[in-house]
Amino acid sequence: MNRKEFRDLASPKAAREAIDSLSLEGGIDRVSLENARGRVLVARLDAELDVPGFDRASLDGYALRARDTFGADEADPAQLEVVGAVHAGEEPTIDVADGQAVEISTGAVMPSGADAMVPVERTDMDGDEVLIRTSVAPGDNVMFAGADVAAGERALGPGTTITPRDIGLLSALGVDEVPVRARPRVGIVSTGDELVRPGEDLDSRCGEIYDVNSYTIAAGVEDAGGEAVLYPHAGDDQAEMERVLREAASECDLVLSSGSTSASAVDVIYRIIEEQGELLLHGVSVKPGKPMLVGRLESSAYVGLPGYPVSAMMVFRTFVAPAIREAAGLPEPKAATVSGTMARAERYGEGRLRLMPVGLVQNGDGETLVYPVDKGSGATTSLAEADGVVTVDPETDYLEAGESVTVDLFSPDVRPPTLLGVGEDDPTVNRLLDRLENPRYLSVGSRPAVRRFREGVPDVAVVAGPLERDLEADELGRWSREWGLVVRAGNPHDLEGLAELVDRDVRFVNRTTDSGLRSSLEAAVDDLAADHGTDRSDLVDAIDGFDLGLRAHESPARKVIAGDADAALGLRETADRLDLGFVSLGEQPVRVLASPARADKESVRELAAALKEPPTEY
Amino acid sequence: MNRKEFRDLASPKAAREAIDSLSLEGGIDRVSLENARGRVLVARLDAELDVPGFDRASLDGYALRARDTFGADEADPAQLEVVGAVHAGEEPTIDVADGQAVEISTGAVMPSGADAMVPVERTDMDGDEVLIRTSVAPGDNVMFAGADVAAGERALGPGTTITPRDIGLLSALGVDEVPVRARPRVGIVSTGDELVRPGEDLDSRCGEIYDVNSYTIAAGVEDAGGEAVLYPHAGDDQAEMERVLREAASECDLVLSSGSTSASAVDVIYRIIEEQGELLLHGVSVKPGKPMLVGRLESSAYVGLPGYPVSAMMVFRTFVAPAIREAAGLPEPKAATVSGTMARAERYGEGRLRLMPVGLVQNGDGETLVYPVDKGSGATTSLAEADGVVTVDPETDYLEAGESVTVDLFSPDVRPPTLLGVGEDDPTVNRLLDRLENPRYLSVGSRPAVRRFREGVPDVAVVAGPLERDLEADELGRWSREWGLVVRAGNPHDLEGLAELVDRDVRFVNRTTDSGLRSSLEAAVDDLAADHGTDRSDLVDAIDGFDLGLRAHESPARKVIAGDADAALGLRETADRLDLGFVSLGEQPVRVLASPARADKESVRELAAALKEPPTEY
Numbered sequence A, B: 001m002n003r004k005e006f007r008d009l010a011s012p013k014a015a016r017e018a019i020d021s022l023s024l025e026g027g028i029d030r031v032s033l034e035n036a037r038g039r040v041l042v043a044r045l046d047a048e049l050d051v052p053g054f055d056r057a058s059l060d061g062y063a064l065r066a067r068d069t070f071g072a073d074e075a076d077p078a079q080l081e082v083v084g085a086v087h088a089g090e091e092p093t094i095d096v097a098d099g100q101a102v103e104i105s106t107g108a109v110m111p112s113g114a115d116a117m118v119p120v121e122r123t124d125m126d127g128d129e130v131l132i133r134t135s136v137a138p139g140d141n142v143m144f145a146g147a148d149v150a151a152g153e154r155a156l157g158p159g160t161t162i163t164p165r166d167i168g169l170l171s172a173l174g175v176d177e178v179p180v181r182a183r184p185r186v187g188i189v190s191t192g193d194e195l196v197r198p199g200e201d202l203d204s205r206c207g208e209i210y211d212v213n214s215y216t217i218a219a220g221v222e223d224a225g226g227e228a229v230l231y232p233h234a235g236d237d238q239a240e241m242e243r244v245l246r247e248a249a250s251e252c253d254l255v256l257s258s259g260s261t262s263a264s265a266v267d268v269i270y271r272i273i274e275e276q277g278e279l280l281l282h283g284v285s286v287k288p289g290k291p292m293l294v295g296r297l298e299s300s301a302y303v304g305l306p307g308y309p310v311s312a313m314m315v316f317r318t319f320v321a322p323a324i325r326e327a328a329g330l331p332e333p334k335a336a337t338v339s340g341t342m343a344r345a346e347r348y349g350e351g352r353l354r355l356m357p358v359g360l361v362q363n364g365d366g367e368t369l370v371y372p373v374d375k376g377s378g379a380t381t382s383l384a385e386a387d388g389v390v391t392v393d394p395e396t397d398y399l400e401a402g403e404s405v406t407v408d409l410f411s412p413d414v415r416p417p418t419l420l421g422v423g424e425d426d427p428t429v430n431r432l433l434d435r436l437e438n439p440r441y442l443s444v445g446s447r448p449a450v451r452r453f454r455e456g457v458p459d460v461a462v463v464a465g466p467l468e469r470d471l472e473a474d475e476l477g478r479w480s481r482e483w484g485l486v487v488r489a490g491n492p493h494d495l496e497g498l499a500e501l502v503d504r505d506v507r508f509v510n511r512t513t514d515s516g517l518r519s520s521l522e523a524a525v526d527d528l529a530a531d532h533g534t535d536r537s538d539l540v541d542a543i544d545g546f547d548l549g550l551r552a553h554e555s556p557a558r559k560v561i562a563g564d565a566d567a568a569l570g571l572r573e574t575a576d577r578l579d580l581g582f583v584s585l586g587e588q589p590v591r592v593l594a595s596p597a598r599a600d601k602e603s604v605r606e607l608a609a610a611l612k613e614p615p616t617e618y
Helices: A012-021 A164-172 A213-223 A238-251 A263-276 A309-328 A427-434 A446-455 A498-503 A516-532 A536-542 A555-562 A572-577 A602-611 B012-021 B164-172 B213-223 B238-251 B263-276 B309-328 B427-434 B446-455 B498-503 B516-532 B536-542 B555-561 B572-577 B602-612
Strands: A028-032 A061-064 A078-086 A100-104 A116-119 A123-126 A129-132 A154-156 A177-181 A185-190 A227-230 A254-258 A277-282 A293-297 A300-305 A337-342 A353-362 A368-372 A388-392 A404-409 A419-423 A439-442 A460-464 A474-487 A508-511 A567-571 A581-594 B028-032 B061-064 B078-086 B100-104 B116-119 B123-126 B129-132 B154-156 B177-181 B185-190 B227-230 B254-258 B277-282 B293-297 B300-305 B337-342 B353-362 B368-372 B388-392 B404-409 B419-423 B439-442 B460-464 B474-487 B508-511 B567-571 B581-594
Touching: A012 A277, A012 A293, A012 A309, A061 A078, A061 A129, A100 A129, A154 A164, A154 B427, A164 B213, A164 B309, A185 A213, A185 A238, A213 A227, A213 A254, A213 A309, A213 B164, A238 A254, A238 A263, A238 A293, A238 A300, A254 A309, A263 A277, A263 A293, A263 A300, A300 A309, A309 A353, A309 B164, A353 A404, A419 A427, A419 A446, A419 A602, A427 A439, A427 A572, A427 A602, A427 B154, A446 A460, A446 A516, A460 A516, A474 A516, A474 A555, A474 A572, A474 A602, A498 A516, A498 A536, A508 A516, A508 A555, A516 A536, A516 A567, A516 A581, A555 A567, A567 A572, A572 A581, A581 A602, B012 B277, B012 B293, B012 B309, B061 B078, B061 B129, B100 B129, B154 B164, B185 B213, B185 B238, B213 B227, B213 B254, B213 B309, B238 B254, B238 B263, B238 B293, B238 B300, B254 B309, B263 B277, B263 B293, B263 B300, B300 B309, B309 B353, B353 B404, B368 B404, B419 B427, B419 B446, B419 B602, B427 B439, B427 B572, B427 B602, B446 B460, B446 B516, B460 B516, B474 B516, B474 B555, B474 B572, B474 B602, B498 B516, B498 B536, B508 B516, B508 B555, B516 B536, B516 B567, B516 B581, B555 B567, B567 B572, B572 B581, B581 B602
Parallel strands: A078 A100, A185 A227, A185 A254, A254 A300, A337 A368, A419 A439, A419 A460, A508 A567, B078 B100, B185 B227, B185 B254, B254 B300, B337 B368, B419 B439, B419 B460, B508 B567
Antiparallel strands: A028 A177, A061 A100, A061 A116, A078 A129, A123 A129, A277 A293, A293 A300, A337 A404, A353 A368, A353 A388, A388 A404, A460 A581, A474 A567, A474 A581, B028 B177, B061 B100, B061 B116, B078 B129, B123 B129, B277 B293, B293 B300, B337 B404, B353 B368, B353 B388, B388 B404, B460 B581, B474 B567, B474 B581
């Protein structure tokens, strides 16, 4: 397994240079005006005609010879013979001579002989004649041919990212198709027998997981201005993997694969690139993201991304997206950075460049606190809970709480959440959150929530079950939830309470000790032990499955559905929702607590207002 | 024509309220994961499964019982029997008992009996046994089922605009289709006999112009998150117009038309909305944009935009785009505003809210100067030369030079140009500009350029022909261009110079007096008059077409091609490019002048560097 230990890691700079040395550019597309928005013009576009193409009346009124209006005013109008009319879209058939006028519509062609026009508001009709109550100079109220754009003028420069306003210019020039940079075609190859495409059935027993990277990377490619092409999943079959890789390389400007976690896939890809292409770089001194390949295959560029979704996305964003954007001709995205202070100390000392996903929250003074988001390297979902990235130098091995850092937002559109809540996973909380604008809630459980709340990062904590008395917090609201044992429909084991879990051969599924539900269960076990005069630990040992707990409110119940357990710690609401049976063990309070320092935050006040309404309607 | 005089204009606020009272919302679309990026989730999405779905090895190594490693370290390893292997994507077939270990791959299912794993780096093989050189606790290097997301957890809230990171979360949950807000369907109806679709032939003689509004408004609709539907051009045929309007209303959430300049179209639309729908508002106190209709037709909302492209776009942007964005569920775009100071005074006193398109330029001190962009109400192209909008209160009738204003950029992506140049329209300048990053050049002609340059707005001026001596400027570069008469190929009139224009029956096309070419021509006429001992004005009167001039360098030559003239003032380069004949009248210098105060701007230095290379290669 030595192959996977990267002894000579390239520097991030070298990795960037390697990717820059690849050519990702597509060719030229010709797109219709309707599809031109956001595309990048390949070459300068000069006007091929005058706009307008004729001398044009700017208003409704009368076309005439300016010298005929000399001295005219309200009191002493000039009197001209009306010899005809011209409307927009008509060719004038009449010449205007001295003493004559022609009725003309906005946008119509000025008839020959006329050199100015007077708007209808400054005139009166008098039989076949018109009284002109103002004097005008030659050219007044006329837009001359080419006044807007003239033939030969430079209209749009090369590299212009076409906006709706540019489309206005193009259509005025009659251009219905423009040459734009082709979007770099980026093939995405997924490997690994354990990966299943979303929408298909998953067999967790044999370790199958849904393919995350293909879809996130594809979305990232499109975000960066590329065109993503998903190739059929190649599994771990070597011949098939090679076939798919080569097909992608022959059809795309860049091929991305994300390292399968199975060793054979890495082997095959490594071998194909090395033998049949060119391997430029293997392994980069960055975290996450160490296992990265850069090379060429056929006429395509190739980058191998790490297998873990968070790592793959961070490496893609840092090294690959800028290259795609460059090849697409798009400008660097506007710097979207936020300054903030570290909400807590962060230690790190591996000597690699660190790309640290972080979340943002405003404290009561409107300052931005920055906290690392890390659910472990295998986590697929951390980035959905993060707002941006703090880049930490290899030399920095410690960030202090309160230290200033700069956060690169994932995109300029990112809106950090208005409210940061932590706490119990609870269906009522879920509905409550739906009524708020852009909240973030980390369902870490009641006990960790109290710890984080004390550390001063979140705005609110939701705590179920018993509460530590010395917690300094405003209670914004509370409700009560019924908890107990979730069992199969009809309660086939005739469970009545905890006692049967001890006495009978019943497989139980618990929640983790982080949860408020577990706290209430533990208290009930203590009571049962006292009632029976037995030792608590004996009781617990007798419950099959007591020690292992699941993290969220529905997970245990789903084990019952799957037939892996007979009874699960859970809520009546969950049992009802999933059509399961329920044995009530009690009620517990759920409290929504706010940090007094955040009481004046708008989002906290909105939450308090939402809590005033009955919880059933959340 | 009284109908078109809006005596009771609604306030901008009332117009906003009228549009808000319309319902533009589409329904719900179900889109695949590949198409979900940027769409807006309709409802909360809870996790329907645990991620991962099984207890998962985080590294390559050995699954074992933690208690078997108690006390193990480098010097004194624990020795365990290796009883099998589990790879990613496989169902474990072996249980791990005391004293046993199973080889395991990253991502593989933990075999039953094992409660921890040790990475391969901390182990050594010894025959069929493995030496474990570290001690671990239960759960070490294992990611438990649901640790990432657990069934029942709130995954994404309603109203989430789906990012690539959210797509990661969705795919991890196996979701391959999500319910999103349908994009509001916006029908675009164009009317008016004079409008021709880009790509088709244009007959300028009868006042035809290309349809600009349909395409810019469509692009604006897409920008705001709507789906634009272009309906066939209805011309001025009343029955056809009504048919198209009703068809659009029955198929769309919103119908937009832009007022044809021909009175009949306005009549028809007004009548249809009033008789068969509901007219909420007619005429708004805003400039540009007064003639605006708001109403309903069939089950659709209807907004009638002004006919002039700049007006239509400003009204669309101010009143319609926010409503589309709201209906699409998209958040207000991030405020993209720039503060700057007015580059020159601007007077305005019509008592209407004014939406003033402006361009931006940085002066030598890095301050942003703001200048109004206005090529007249009929101009189609002004907005392509503008960066944003300054909104001026109805009460404000004068903005002083140097006054602070806030500019709303057209979009957060707008990058104001790095260089602002004004001056002669010249093909060498056009090529030169291609070599700069994001320049803006207004080809106003040499004489207006000098005036604007004195006012201190542009960075550089390009002046052709004689130069006023007292102009304080750095000359960044210059070249010479050959000018004269552009004639038909083969010079059928055998012209040799200006004299034949005077003596023969030759139709001539001039340039405007703004151009440097015209200045050199005027000087040549003076010389000819002196040579012949005749009066200059007699000479000029004898040249057919001398008094009227066209604005850009190629326009006169194109009149020769069109057969409207026999000789045109122009450049040898133009004649060569268009395969026309040329009679040289001389050479004139073209100078690129920079304001000394802007000498240190990076873009000015880049221009100076570009000018160092021979102009033929520009």
